[in-house]
Amino acid sequence: MNVTGHTRRPASIRDVATAAGVSYQTVSRVINGHPSVKPSTRERVLAAIDELGFRRNATALALASGRSRAVTVLTANTTHYGYASILQGIEEAARAAAYSVGIGVLESAEEPAVAAEVQRAADTGGGLIVIAYDPAGVRALGAVPAELPVVGVVETPASPPGPCHHTPACPAAPCTHSRRAGRKPEYIQYEGLRPAHREHAPDAAGPALRADDGSVAAGPSGDRPWVWTDDREAAYEATRHLLSLGHETVHYVAIPSSTRRTSARTTGWRQALKEAGAPEPRPVQGSWGPAGGHAAGRRLAEDPAVTAILCGNDDLALGVLRALHEAGRSVPGEVSVAGFDDAPHSAYLTPSLTTVRLDFTGLGRAAFALLHGVLEESAQIAPHPVSVPELVVRESAGPPPARPTRP
Amino acid sequence: MNVTGHTRRPASIRDVATAAGVSYQTVSRVINGHPSVKPSTRERVLAAIDELGFRRNATALALASGRSRAVTVLTANTTHYGYASILQGIEEAARAAAYSVGIGVLESAEEPAVAAEVQRAADTGGGLIVIAYDPAGVRALGAVPAELPVVGVVETPASPPGPCHHTPACPAAPCTHSRRAGRKPEYIQYEGLRPAHREHAPDAAGPALRADDGSVAAGPSGDRPWVWTDDREAAYEATRHLLSLGHETVHYVAIPSSTRRTSARTTGWRQALKEAGAPEPRPVQGSWGPAGGHAAGRRLAEDPAVTAILCGNDDLALGVLRALHEAGRSVPGEVSVAGFDDAPHSAYLTPSLTTVRLDFTGLGRAAFALLHGVLEESAQIAPHPVSVPELVVRESAGPPPARPTRP
DNA sequence: GCCAGGATTGTGACCGGTCACATAGGGGTC
DNA sequence: GACCCCTATGTGACCGGTCACAATCCTGGC
Structure with missing residues (x-):
């Protein structure tokens, strides 16, 4: 019935109603699956809907019904x-x-x-x-x-x-x-x-x-x-993993906390350290992106005692990795790094990144x-x-160097 | 006037109208900035709007006006x-x-x-x-x-x-x-x-x-x-850059083309090769992600004649980089790699990625x-x-090895 | 043969805005 | 003072659906 060349405005339920020879309310009932519509009527209405290409107007629906x-x-x-x-x-x-x-x-x-x-x-x-x-x-x-x-x-x-x-x-x-x-x-x-x-x-x-x-x-x-x-549990697991490799302690590069309170990731990291009786270094404040990780990594690279770093996310870890490389410290030979999130590229970094996968x-x-x-x-x-958060073990974390790197 | 404890449904223009002692249409005029409303009236209406916390209902607006x-x-x-x-x-x-x-x-x-x-x-x-x-x-x-x-x-x-x-x-x-x-x-x-x-x-x-x-x-x-x-021009520039470093030719790892026709990136690459009289190797088909780049990179790594690779995006380049590393081929010492897009992490890779920044x-x-x-x-x-697309020169591309790597 | 009651269907109002048009007041101008 | 025009405001219909209720039809029970 698309006889006129014009692009007519879309059919409304009233158009369908007249086409099917019923009232608009009956059309409404059909499209809403109301039970008490005679099958033959429903057929006619559905045919009309099909013919006119009727689609229920979402805006009108929202206005009239509230949902x-x-x-x-x-x-x-x-x-x-x-x-x-x-x-x-x-x-x-x-x-x-x-x-x-x-x-x-x-x-x-x-x-x-x-x-x-x-x-x-x-x-x-x-x-x-x-x-x-x-x-x-x-x-x-x-x-x-x-x-x-x-x-x-x-x-x-x-x-x-x-x-x-x-x-x-x-x-x-x-x-x-x-x-x-x-x-x-x-x-x-x-x-x-x-x-x-x-x-x-x-x-x-x-x-x-x-x-x-x-x-x-x-x-x-x-x-x-x-x-x-x-996240707390995930950070806990990741930290435990690093500790289990033999590191004395694990440093932490934090993502910005959403609240004034300590983030769950920080809490989990801290808890693992405490349970292991490891010293708790001050977390390094990072940002969200690799640039923040890079800055943090530079500072950590200066301290030869640092052998393991947990990062608040994979982007931070990337920046840390880069900073360590620039400082000439090998990963995982001298320093181990772990990330958080398992972003798609993390598996392909060199070294590939040990991280915690979150769904x-x-x-x-x-x-x-x-x-x-x-x-x-x-x-x-x-x-x-x-x-469940899942630890993904890759290349970037390993045992600490045989003896303290201190010259 | 929020006397009732109930969360009333939001005020409509009619509510505002009665509060201001005007008709709903006048309210409509005020909120639409219609010129011919007496300033004093406008004041009253605006006050009522403010008091009732009126916000124009986007759904009703859309239904009534069409926009x-x-x-x-x-x-x-x-x-x-x-x-x-x-x-x-x-x-x-x-x-x-x-x-x-x-x-x-x-x-x-x-x-x-x-x-x-x-x-x-x-x-x-x-x-x-x-x-x-x-x-x-x-x-x-x-x-x-x-x-x-x-x-x-x-x-x-x-x-x-x-x-x-x-x-x-x-x-x-x-x-x-x-x-x-x-x-x-x-x-x-x-x-x-x-x-x-x-x-x-x-x-x-x-x-x-x-x-x-x-x-x-x-x-x-x-x-x-x-x-x-x-993209064509961008690929052209990137390819020219690689050629200008002294490479005999540039291989290409393609992103999936959106159409049956050749992508613009492929075209630009091809054009640069042609202008330089460089041989045109078959493009390697990649996917969107690093996995595809990795697969493509493995194949390219087998061919010792390959000294320069342009990738359809930075994720592909990441995979290629990884594959080259696994094959023991150094970047940019033996092989140069360039990407496309300048994703945020590309600057922090090791080696950092030469790429084309797109806005x-x-x-x-x-x-x-x-x-x-x-x-x-x-x-x-x-x-x-x-x-304008901008070539970002970083570490991953350099001159080819002094003599053909062929033993 | 009459009525209750469920199944079907229709009517009017409404959601909260806009649009088109009608209406009431002022100034002018002649 | 009639006429006109412009300003300021109000009225009714409409957008395309839904909802509440009324009306009609059909069937069975007594």
């Missing part, structure tokens, strides 16, 4: 491997659920700029996922108005895993719970809490959002649901799943397990 | 440096123009999947930017319905720069135009063409979208506007600017110059 089937991801960065992978995971899950995903970049960490971005994201409608790995993200997460559905991807759970104050009676009570089973613990990969006192879903909360061991947890920003990877994509999927659950009570919060 | 102030970016990948940077550039420009940006990932290059993604993007409303660096993207660009405003970010202009068939009378006639001025030519960095025969802007076309030299060009996918970086962020901004111009006739298409 917008959209997520906006707020992030400070889109180019770094970890961030980009999380975004990819979110998009993947969102696509599967027929949600559209928007992004908003937090270019500055200044309060007004962040607030403006949050506002913009809120205007878009739908849910919010905030990647809060850095000050801008943390601030954004804090600036989200209480009534907005939001999930945070955070670096550190509010209360570090420890003794469990599990209180099943009160799902709003912040509580973390970690259980171990020998060498390879089963981490609680993510879990969340329905925001306390949401208006529309007064008491449907709870079980659906619990991990399968029934534990719940609350985040740093006012009882919002969030997801995280167990960012899975983390993104988990974040979306959680948000999806908050947005639609109907949505199943299938436990989307995020894989 | 949605949104862009959707369709891309096959979000984690690779180039793609991510383009996305970042788009977001930056979009944010400045108060547009929201959505993303859609083309996970598969299969026709139905691609078509579905394009549909989804179309449903969102607003404009489209398709990153067509790969088969999935190219296919997506082709699948965009004619009536949808779209800009492609493409690898190769349809007709390679050459003799200019400039025909100012017919802006729809595909035509490219390149001019040179000595050693550092002023490339036409991007330019575009208003889609032919758009319904709503019959003859406002033309000048605004022209580059400042007045040239216009049409893309590979049916006279759609697009942007690109001059992906600028490219993204240009893409948005172009789309913005198509979407709103009012928008200025300020010539957003994308910087």
Whole structure:
């Protein structure tokens, strides 16, 4: 029926209705799968839909129904491997659920700029996922108005895993719970809490959002649901690995902490040192990129006592590697280096980088799943397990030199 | 006036109207900056807006007015440096123009999947930017319905720069135009063409979208506007650089071509070889990531005659570097390697990578600017110059070994 | 043969804006 | 003072869906 040469505006349900000889409401029922439509009628309507190439207008749907089937991801960065992978995971899950995903970049960490971005994201409608790995993200997460559905991807759970104050009676009570089973613990990969006192879903909360061991947890920003990877444990493992190679201690080049408190990675590193009775050197502050690692590496290269360096991410490690090379110190012969994240290029560096692999994509999927659950009570919060952080042993770390490098 | 404890639904213009004692239309006039509103009235309305915390509902705006102030970016990948940077550039420009940006990932290059993604993007409303660096993207660009405003970010202009068939009378006639001025030519960095025969802007076309030299060009996918970086020229420069160091010829590890035709990078490389009278080895097919480079590098490492390798991107170069190292061939002592893109880590590799820097962020901004111009006739298409591709000389390329490595 | 009640279908209002047009007040100008 | 035009404001319809409710049809039970 596309007789006219003009590109007509797309067909609406009323167009379909007249074409099928029914009322617009019946068309609405058909496209929404309402049960009480006579099969013959449904047929006619579907035929008309097909013929006119009708597609339901997402904007009108959002306006009329309130549900917008959209997520906006707020992030400070889109180019770094970890961030980009999380975004990819979110998009993947969102696509599967027929949600559209928007992004908003937090270019500055200044309060007004962040607030403006949050506002913009809120205007878009739908849910919010905030990647809060850095000050801008943390601030954004804090600036989200209480009534907005939001999930945070955070670096550190509010209360570090420890003794469990599990209180099943009160799902709003912040509580973390970690259980171990020998060498390879089963981490609680993510879990969340329905925001306390949401208006529309007064008491449907709870079980659906619990991990399968029934534990719940609350985040740093006012009882919002969030997801995280167990960076503390990962750093702990990596440090232990380096120590087990025989190093006296392990130096640490830190990524900028998202909060004033110490990052989970730092905590894990510190814990491993303490358990081994190793001296704890001051962490060197890095940035996110290789330039920061390079600067840090230069300083560390000057100290001949340094034989092992753990870096907050693979980019930092790359910079450290380079600085060591420039200083003429061989890796892993004289100094061992380990990274964090297992970025795609790390395996191909020379020397290839020992690092801890984190499943960012899975983390993104988990974040979306959680948000999806908050947005639609109907949505199943299938436990989307995020894989355990995994130590990847490569060339950049080895035993320390036979005798102290001190001349 | 936030007396009730309830989180009320946000104020609408009618709420503001009654609060200010005017009609909703007057409120509409105020928020749209309509001139004929009495200053005192405007004051009252603005006060009411402020007091109620009114924010204009983007969804309703889109539905009522048709303009949605949104862009959707369709891309096959979000984690690779180039793609991510383009996305970042788009977001930056979009944010400045108060547009929201959505993303859609083309996970598969299969026709139905691609078509579905394009549909989804179309449903969102607003404009489209398709990153067509790969088969999935190219296919997506082709699948965009004619009536949808779209800009492609493409690898190769349809007709390679050459003799200019400039025909100012017919802006729809595909035509490219390149001019040179000595050693550092002023490339036409991007330019575009208003889609032919758009319904709503019959003859406002033309000048605004022209580059400042007045040239216009049409893309590979049916006279759609697009942007690109001059990869051909960049590859040409890089190859010339390697040849100027004394290499007999330069081998090439190619990124997958987005189309059946030869990529611009390949063309530039070939052209430089031809001009220098150097033999033209068969390009080695790589993939996008370091793994592909590694595989290609292994093969090239076997041939002792290979002394210079140009790679389609920095990730490939990384893999090649690694393969050469594994084969015991020193870089740049025995073999020189050059990359493409200047990814952030390339400067910190050992050896640091000679490469060609491309301004992906600028490219993204240009893409948005172009789309913005198509979407709103009012928008200025300020010539957003994308910087010229720039050869970055580092450690990985040097003169060939004194005598042929042949034993 | 009449009515309850479920299955089907239709009607009107509404979501929160915009657009096109109508309407009421002022100055001029002649 | 009639006429006109411009300024300032209001009214009703509309964008394309959904929701709440009413109306109609059909069937079975008594």
